[in-house]
Amino acid sequence: MNEVISMSTKELDRLKVLDQLQGKRIKQKQASDALGVSERQIRGLLRRYKQEGAKGILSKKRGKSGNRQMFNPSF
Numbered sequence: 001m002n003e004v005i006s007m008s009t010k011e012l013d014r015l016k017v018l019d020q021l022q023g024k025r026i027k028q029k030q031a032s033d034a035l036g037v038s039e040r041q042i043r044g045l046l047r048r049y050k051q052e053g054a055k056g057i058l059s060k061k062r063g064k065s066g067n068r069q070m071f072n073p074s075f
Helices: 009-022 028-035 038-055
Strands: none
Touching: 009 028, 009 038, 028 038
16 A cells, blocks of 8 residues: 655654664664754654654644644634
8 A cells, every 4th residue: 555645854854864773774872863852762763663664753743733822712
């Protein structure tokens, strides 16, 4: 099943780095420095990447409204 996934530049960078990390061409410390996140976050990203593939590194907030959005109920 071929599925089209649209990604931001940041997410594409993550994909490249995680692919290198999974292939053991770089270490977790190098990956965390390259992406500007902690080594613990890298482990979580790698776990999701292994489980879900490229879809796992997409932002989970995509398509949701922000926390600071004004609530306007229609009565």
